[in-house]
Structures are given as structure tokens and as C-alpha cells.
Amino acid sequence: MSNLSPVATIASLSAHEGQTITLRGWLYNLRASGKLLFPIFRDGTGTIQGIVPKAAVPEEVFETLKNLTLESSVIVTGKVRADSRAPSGFELDVEGIEVLQRVPDETPFPITLKEHGVDFLMEHRHLWLRTPRQSAILRVRATIMRAAAEYFDTNGFIRTDPPILTPNACEGTSELFEMDYFDDDKAYLTQSGQLYIEATALALGKVYSFGPTFRAEKSKTRRHLTEFWMIEPEVAFLELDGLLELAEGFISHIVTTVLAQHRADLKVIGRDVEKLEAVVAPTPAGERGPFPRLSYEEAHAMLEDAFAKGLIETRHQDGDDFGSPDETYISSQFDKPVMIHRYPAAIKAFYMQPDPLDPSKALCVDVLAPEGYGEIIGGSQRVDSYDLLKSRIEAHNLPLDAFQWYLDLRKYGSVPHSGFGMGIERAVAWICGLDHVRETIPFARTLNRIYP
Amino acid sequence: MSNLSPVATIASLSAHEGQTITLRGWLYNLRASGKLLFPIFRDGTGTIQGIVPKAAVPEEVFETLKNLTLESSVIVTGKVRADSRAPSGFELDVEGIEVLQRVPDETPFPITLKEHGVDFLMEHRHLWLRTPRQSAILRVRATIMRAAAEYFDTNGFIRTDPPILTPNACEGTSELFEMDYFDDDKAYLTQSGQLYIEATALALGKVYSFGPTFRAEKSKTRRHLTEFWMIEPEVAFLELDGLLELAEGFISHIVTTVLAQHRADLKVIGRDVEKLEAVVAPTPAGERGPFPRLSYEEAHAMLEDAFAKGLIETRHQDGDDFGSPDETYISSQFDKPVMIHRYPAAIKAFYMQPDPLDPSKALCVDVLAPEGYGEIIGGSQRVDSYDLLKSRIEAHNLPLDAFQWYLDLRKYGSVPHSGFGMGIERAVAWICGLDHVRETIPFARTLNRIYP
Numbered sequence: 001m002s003n004l005s006p007v008a009t010i011a012s013l014s015a016h017e018g019q020t021i022t023l024r025g026w027l028y029n030l031r032a033s034g035k036l037l038f039p040i041f042r043d044g045t046g047t048i049q050g051i052v053p054k055a056a057v058p059e060e061v062f063e064t065l066k067n068l069t070l071e072s073s074v075i076v077t078g079k080v081r082a083d084s085r086a087p088s089g090f091e092l093d094v095e096g097i098e099v100l101q102r103v104p105d106e107t108p109f110p111i112t113l114k115e116h117g118v119d120f121l122m123e124h125r126h127l128w129l130r131t132p133r134q135s136a137i138l139r140v141r142a143t144i145m146r147a148a149a150e151y152f153d154t155n156g157f158i159r160t161d162p163p164i165l166t167p168n169a170c171e172g173t174s175e176l177f178e179m180d181y182f183d184d185d186k187a188y189l190t191q192s193g194q195l196y197i198e199a200t201a202l203a204l205g206k207v208y209s210f211g212p213t214f215r216a217e218k219s220k221t222r223r224h225l226t227e228f229w230m231i232e233p234e235v236a237f238l239e240l241d242g243l244l245e246l247a248e249g250f251i252s253h254i255v256t257t258v259l260a261q262h263r264a265d266l267k268v269i270g271r272d273v274e275k276l277e278a279v280v281a282p283t284p285a286g287e288r289g290p291f292p293r294l295s296y297e298e299a300h301a302m303l304e305d306a307f308a309k310g311l312i313e314t315r316h317q318d319g320d321d322f323g324s325p326d327e328t329y330i331s332s333q334f335d336k337p338v339m340i341h342r343y344p345a346a347i348k349a350f351y352m353q354p355d356p357l358d359p360s361k362a363l364c365v366d367v368l369a370p371e372g373y374g375e376i377i378g379g380s381q382r383v384d385s386y387d388l389l390k391s392r393i394e395a396h397n398l399p400l401d402a403f404q405w406y407l408d409l410r411k412y413g414s415v416p417h418s419g420f421g422m423g424i425e426r427a428v429a430w431i432c433g434l435d436h437v438r439e440t441i442p443f444a445r446t447l448n449r450i451y452p
Numbered sequence: 453m454s455n456l457s458p459v460a461t462i463a464s465l466s467a468h469e470g471q472t473i474t475l476r477g478w479l480y481n482l483r484a485s486g487k488l489l490f491p492i493f494r495d496g497t498g499t500i501q502g503i504v505p506k507a508a509v510p511e512e513v514f515e516t517l518k519n520l521t522l523e524s525s526v527i528v529t530g531k532v533r534a535d536s537r538a539p540s541g542f543e544l545d546v547e548g549i550e551v552l553q554r555v556p557d558e559t560p561f562p563i564t565l566k567e568h569g570v571d572f573l574m575e576h577r578h579l580w581l582r583t584p585r586q587s588a589i590l591r592v593r594a595t596i597m598r599a600a601a602e603y604f605d606t607n608g609f610i611r612t613d614p615p616i617l618t619p620n621a622c623e624g625t626s627e628l629f630e631m632d633y634f635d636d637d638k639a640y641l642t643q644s645g646q647l648y649i650e651a652t653a654l655a656l657g658k659v660y661s662f663g664p665t666f667r668a669e670k671s672k673t674r675r676h677l678t679e680f681w682m683i684e685p686e687v688a689f690l691e692l693d694g695l696l697e698l699a700e701g702f703i704s705h706i707v708t709t710v711l712a713q714h715r716a717d718l719k720v721i722g723r724d725v726e727k728l729e730a731v732v733a734p735t736p737a738g739e740r741g742p743f744p745r746l747s748y749e750e751a752h753a754m755l756e757d758a759f760a761k762g763l764i765e766t767r768h769q770d771g772d773d774f775g776s777p778d779e780t781y782i783s784s785q786f787d788k789p790v791m792i793h794r795y796p797a798a799i800k801a802f803y804m805q806p807d808p809l810d811p812s813k814a815l816c817v818d819v820l821a822p823e824g825y826g827e828i829i830g831g832s833q834r835v836d837s838y839d840l841l842k843s844r845i846e847a848h849n850l851p852l853d854a855f856q857w858y859l860d861l862r863k864y865g866s867v868p869h870s871g872f873g874m875g876i877e878r879a880v881a882w883i884c885g886l887d888h889v890r891e892t893i894p895f896a897r898t899l900n901r902i903y904p
Contacts, residue, residue: 026865107863177631179641180630180631200590205477410553450633
């Protein structure tokens with residue numbers, strides 16, 4: 001019977017109002033009220049509540065459903081009925097059901113509506129993913145990744161994939177995963193594709209990379225994973241001001257796209273969308289509202305002022321990086337992401353171009369997400385002088401021979417160029433309003449976890 | 453002077469005919485003919501020839517250009533003039549030039565128009581990328597990757613990223629890169645995201661993964677890299693016939709997109725585009741021309757016939773996999789990719805569903821690219837029975853505990869599901885018509901090479 005009516009997805013039910021359709025999915029929940037059953041089905045695109053009055057269906061259908069275990073796979077036939085009280089706007093008058101695989105009574109689906117500990121949930125991540133909140137997060141993550149790539153694809157960038165296995169580290173060899181390559185060689189898992197896409201930018205002009213990066217960091221914080229995804233643009237002939245423009249347009253496009261496509265998912269996640277709407281709120285003239293830009297000095301002055309007023313506990317030392325409370329205070333002053341530029345060169349990476357107006361500062365930018373989510377983008381203009389870069393590599397005790405190819409980029413037609421990197425998981429945590437990055441990726445890898 | 457005229461890219465010159473514009477790029481080549489110079493500039497979007505008559509420009513401009521070294525970075529001002537003899541349709545009447553960084557005379561750009569050995573070119577891959585053919589290949593690669601993701605994005609698939617660091621291998625532990633994780637744990641670099649996206653498919657319905665995969669294979673062939681990119685869809689409630697449809701639509705979309713956007717690049721690469729046009733040639737009725745489908749038995753019979761006629765040297769043994777000459781012969785019989793389905797289960801992976809009509813066969817498909825490029829897609833319907841999968845894992849001597857989560861997918865709402873994987877580098881090699889996969893990726897990783 002189920003195969004005679006058209007197969008529909010839950011997300012597409014509005015096109016089938018009044019029709020009898022077939023859904024293929026799983027029993028997500030079941031409530032019984034006397035001679036009435038209220039099963040909730042999910043199919044990956046959403047959930048819908050079914051109505052099963054005992055008198056309205058064959059006894060076999062009622063009995064099958066009444067005793068059905070959660071997460072059993074089913075093919076359900078029913079008529080789509082608009083119901084303004086339903087979250088999706090529709091309910092299903094169930095007419096028939098075929099059970100493909102019944103979850104055994106003795107081994108029920110381990111994830112229930114009650115609270116579970118984090119370790120239990122992470123141990124059952126392959127099943128936890130099926131719950132509405134986790135599924136919603138994964139859908140938003142997919143859109144964030146697509147929108148991120150789309151922004152570059154539609155602005156003339158060429159995607160170029162840097163290697164994952166590298167002979168040397170971008171910023172030295174601390175926190176690197178090492179492995180044996182062939183013939184007694186060692187290889188390291190990349191921490192950033194930047195150095196490599198500097199080479200492709202000088203070949204193709206505007207490029208980006210988009211892949212996993214790794215950090216063997218022994219820290220257990222809510223912001224750190226050992227394996228995380230980065231998207232990194234790199235642009236020949238681009239200087240710092242242009243880089244800030246690029247980052248602003250990029251983040252705005254991602255937030256705009258998520259708001260346009262994921263209102264329902266954000267609701268399931270419990271996200272306050274007004275905070276996201278503020279990020280892309282236009283100016284009174286209808287233009288893209290610019291993100292605030294602060295120099296490091298201005299940010300430091302803001303923190304000095306806050307400390308004097310007793311608004312932050314620890315005084316920020318001029319010349320130091322910003323701590324998490326500093327970043328939270330600064331970002332709390334604005335509705336939009338804050339772009340802090342021109343940090344002291346001493347606390348930044350060796351490849352950053354010095355500010356010609358004050359060589360003790362680097363031509364760099366960190367973008368802080370609102371609401372205390374911290375840095376989501378870090379970028380800079382790159383050193384374009386061969387001699388300066390060589391002396392920097394030496395001063396950082398990095399092996400010159402491993403960086404010879406990178407130096408070559410300054411020997412053969414060096415140009416001003418700039419780029420940034422955005423960590424996908426931090427962006428997902430911010431946009432979804434999550435406490436911990438472990439929920440932002442299907443299978444998080446942390447200090448203590450590599451299973452499933 | 454150069455900053456007063458609008459900055460344009462070489463790809464956009466048709467919009468600037470008759471105007472004076474500024475280009476930012478590099479000197480790709482230089483030819484002198486008496487009092488006339490013919491510099492060729494590149495900017496990542498293409499190349500254009502400049503014309504510099506000594507009498508028409510300030511002496512300083514002429515002298516600067518006349519002595520300029522290849523790959524020096526420049527800002528060039530000039531007037532765009534249509535010229536039907538030019539490959540791009542335009543030439544540039546140079547008016548001014550600013551040299552940003554002059555490549556020193558004593559260290560000229562190492563890659564010249566003469567032939568270089570492969571080792572030399574791979575050692576200088578960061579510079580080799582700048583040559584027109586390599587740049588064109590990278591542009592086509594980027595479009596193949598974008599079109600591949602786009603096909604799934606626009607057909608309701610959710611991108612879900614499987615982990616790169618895994619505790620166990622998809623098909624056993626041979627050819628795996630192993631590394632130390634924390635606390636004496638071992639981790640392995642993924643060979644495929646399949647097992648993980650089977651979990652996300654049962655959560656989200658239609659999913660795909662797109663990331664790097666690794667194989668510690670000690671083979672040096674023109675088809676193998678140790679690090680390569682895979683795109684893998686996985687679909688709940690999809691059976692083998694639907695999988696073949698999906699693969700056909702997917703490949704057709706990629707080839708159609710490349711043909712629509714990269715005619716000029718394919719010409720630079722020297723690709724015979726008629727071969728690609730045949731892949732997506734419609735039926736007389738204007739529909740998508742289907743790819744030929746052969747069962748393993750039919751393919752074997754075709755090879756028997758060819759052997760009998762003396763068309764292939766080695767006789768194919770029924771039950772064996774196809775060798776490279778077998779695949780080349782089969783694909784040479786068709787203009788379109790060939791889909792060979794239902795191989796003997798004994799030579800296929802443990803997770804493949806047996807054919808109910810003949811359990812000695814697996815419900816699987818290999819798609820062979822035309823012109824002898826071999827397998828570009830491998831896929832199958834997956835075992836959906838808990839008991840069968842468990843016995844398969846045991847029969848293959850795989851560790852049950854490591855696969856417990858994978859077995860769980862058959863315990864909690866198992867459904868028929870199918871997926872395939874396409875290796876990006878092999879697809880690029882085929883579509884660009886390349887002899888070796890090392891040119892298909894910015895920085896190829898092979899048995900002997902991990903630098904630059």
C-alpha cells in the first residue's frame with residue numbers, strides 16, 4: 001500500500017496538503033492517550049506528528065504503532081493535514097505503516113529525552129546525531145560551510161587545496177601531530193594551509209583553501225578540538241584595509257545566508273536570532289552596516305577605561321595579547337563582530353608584515369565574534385621582502401632549508417598579499433550559540449576522544 | 453600614473469576595450485623585435501600580450517621593460533585593443549610600468565620554456581604552478597570540486613564531515629598511516645569517510661562528505677597519491693538502481709559545468725573537448741543520454757569475446773577483478789563512462805549488500821571513465837542486516853569492538869542505504885586528459901615526495 005502514494009520528505013509536506021503521501025524515516029517519539037496514538041516521525045529533513053485514532057485505522061496498524069520502539073525504521077502512509085498548532089504547520093493522519101527494522105525491546109535506543117552525561121552522549125555520538133537539536137546544528141554547519149565557499153567562489157577566488165601532510169610547521173613544531181612517512185621520513189599534519197596558498201595566490205591571484213587542520217594541543221577547553229576545519233583566503237595585491245573589507249563581507253554573507261535558510265533550525269537550537277540580525281543590520285541608508293574597527297591601542301585604551309571603572313577584574317598589560325575576559329568585554333560593547341588590527345609584532349607570527357608607520361606593530365587583524373565567542377578570524381598582510389622574511393625565520397629558529405620554497409615567493413615576483421583563516425567550528429558555535437565546540441562537528445576529536 | 457586608471461583583471465578585459473586600464477601581475481614572457489617589445493603579462497586570471505613600440509612610450513618605460521626579468525612583479529598601464537589574432541582576443545598598448553620586485557639577473561626564474569625533468573618541476577612545484585598549463589589545470593580542478601559539491605547541495609544533501617583521525621580503518625589496517633595520539637593511543641588517517649557518513653545519513657537522510665583521504669601505498673603509478681580528495685554521498689532508503697542514477701547525474705553535472713566555463717583552459721591544457729562533449733551528449737529526444745550499464749557478467753563476456761578476437765592479450769578470469777587493460781578495453785567500446793555493477797562479493801568490501809537474486813554477487817558499482825582512465829567512482833548498497841554485518845566483520849578478522857558503533861546503525865532503525873566515492877584527482881586527470889595525477893593537485897604527495 002505504502003508504495004502507491006508519492007514519496008515525500010517532511011520538509012516538503014506543504015506541497016502535499018490534503019494528499020496521501022508516503023514518508024520513509026524513523027519513529028522519533030510516541031505518546032498514547034487512550035485510543036489515540038501520537039507518533040512523531042523524523043526523516044532527516046524534519047519531524048512531523050502523526051495522529052492515529054484506533055477507530056480510524058486497521059487494527060494491525062494501531063497495534064504495530066502502539067508497541068513500536070523508538071528509532072525503529074518505518075515507511076508510513078498518511079494524509080497531510082494543515083494544523084496551525086503543529087511546529088511544522090502540518091500533521092499526518094496515519095493510514096498505514098510498514099516497519100523495516102524494529103529496535104529490539106531488550107536493547108532500546110540509548111538516547112532518551114532525559115538528561116545524559118556528556119561522556120555518554122559523545123560515546124554514542126553516531127546516535128546522538130539523530131536528535132533534533134544535533135541534527136539542526138549539523139544542517140546549519142553545512143550551510144555555514146557552503147556559504148563560506150560560495151562567498152569566495154562568486155568573487156573570483158580559485159579553490160586550491162594545500163597538503164595535509166607537510167614537512168614543516170607553519171609556526172614552528174610545537175603542538176604538531178607527527179607521523180612516520182616512508183623511508184624514515186617524518187610528516188606533520190598541517191596546522192594551516194596559509195604558506196602553501198601564498199604560493200597559489202602568486203600563481204592565480206585570488207585563492208582559498210578549505211580543509212581540516214590539526215593541533216596536538218593538550219588543552220581541554222570549550223573552544224579547542226585537535227581536528228578542526230579552516231577556510232583561508234589569500235589574495236595577491238591585497239593590503240590590510242582590503243583584508244578587513246573582505247572579512248566583513250565574508251562574515252556578513254554567512255550570517256545572512258543562515259538567517260535566510262535556517263530560522264526553524266535556529267529555533268530548535270534555541271538561538272536568539274535577534275543577535276544574529278544585529279550582525280547584518282544595515283545602516284539607515286540601507287547599506288551593509290560596517291563592523292567596528294579598533295586598533296590594538298584603541299582596544300587597550302578601552303580596557304584601561306573599563307578597569308578604572310571596575311568593569312573588568314584584571315588590568316590588561318599594554319603589549320600583551322588579549323585574554324578571554326578582555327575579548328568578552330570588548331565584544332560586549334558592540335552588536336557586530338569587532339575587528340582589532342595592528343597588534344604588537346612581538347606577539348604575532350613571523351610572516352606578518354610590519355606596519356610602515358610603526359614597525360613595532362604587525363599589519364594584522366583578529367575578528368572577535370559578539371557575545372564573548374572570541375576570535376573567529378585571524379589574518380594579516382604577509383612579509384613581502386626576502387631579506388626581512390629570512391631574518392624573521394632565523395630569529396624564530398625555524399629551519400631555513402624547509403622554508404626555502406616559501407622564501408622563493410619573495411625572490412620571484414614578490415607582491416603585497418594578505419589573507420585570513422576562519423575556524424569553522426568556532427563560527428558554528430557562535431552562530432548557533434553553543435557552549436562547546438564539540439557539538440559543532442559530527443565526530444569531535446579531543447584530547448580524550450577518538451571514538452567513534 | 454598607474455593608479456589613476458581602473459584596475460582590471462585580464463579575464464575581464466573585454467569589458468574595457470578602448471580604455472586605459474591598470475593590470476597587476478607578473479611578466480610571463482618577453483620578446484624583442486628591434487624597436488618593438490612584446491611582453492606577455494599574467495595575473496592569475498589569464499595572460500595578455502603587450503605591444504611596446506620604442507617611439508610610443510617614454511624611454512624609461514621601454515628600457516625598464518626591455519631589461520625586465522621573467523616573473524618580476526609589475527603594475528602595468530595600457531590601452532586595451534581588440535585583436536582577433538590574440539588568443540584572448542585583446543592586446544595591450546602599454547603606456548607605463550611600475551616594477552614592484554625585479555627578479556635578480558643572477559637568480560632567474562628557474563622554470564623556462566625548455567623541457568624540465570619531472571623531479572625538477574615537482575621540486576619547484578610552488579613556482580611551476582604559475583605556468584599557463586598548470587594554472588589552467590588548477591582552475592579546472594576548482595570547478596570540478598565546486599560542481600561536485602553543488603550537485604549535492606542543490607539536491608537536498610547535507611554536507612557532514614567525517615573525522616580524519618580514526619581509531620580503525622574502513623577496510624582493515626593495511627596501507628594506513630599510523631600516528632601517536634595522546635596517552636599512548638594510536639590514530640590512523642582516514643581512507644574513506646563512508647562508515648561515518650552512514651551514521652549521518654541515518655540522522656539526516658541524504659548526506660555527503662568532502663575531504664582528504666590517505667593511503668600509505670608503496671606503489672608508484674600514475675594513478676596513485678598518498679593524499680587525495682574524495683567526495684562521498686550516502687543516502688538512506690536508496691538502493692543500487694538509484695545509486696547508478698545518482699552517479700550518472702553527478703558526473704554529467706560536473707562535465708557540463710567544466711565545458712560551460714573552461715573552454716579556454718581546456719585549450720591551454722590541450723584537451724580534446726569532443727571527448728567530453730560526447731559524455732554529456734543528449735539522446736535524440738534531447739534527454740540526458742544514459743551511461744551504459746553492464747553487469748560484471750556482461751563485462752566479462754565482452755572481454756572473452758575480445759580475447760577470442762585477439763583484441764586483448766590476457767584472458768580475463770571469471771571471478772577476478774578487472775585489470776587496467778580490461779578496463780581500457782571496456783571503456784573504449786563507449787563514448788560515455790561505463791557503469792559495471794554486481795561484481796563477485798568475494799573481491800569486494802565486507803560492507804556491501806549481497807544481491808538477493810544471487811548472493812555471490814555484491815550490489816555495487818564501479819564507474820569507469822572513458823579513454824582508459826579507469827575507475828573514478830566506486831559505490832555500493834550497504835549491508836543492512838546486523839547479523840550479516842557482524843559475521844562479515846568477523847570473517848574479515850576486523851576488531852568487533854572498534855566496529856560496535858557501526859553495527860549499532862543496524863540495531864537502531866536499519867534501512868537500505870547506498871553511497872559512492874569519487875576521487876577528485878582521478879576525475880581531474882580524466883577531464884583534463886592528463887597522463888599523471890601528480891599534476892591534478894597543487895602539492896602532490898607521493899611515495900618519494902613531501903616537499904614543498
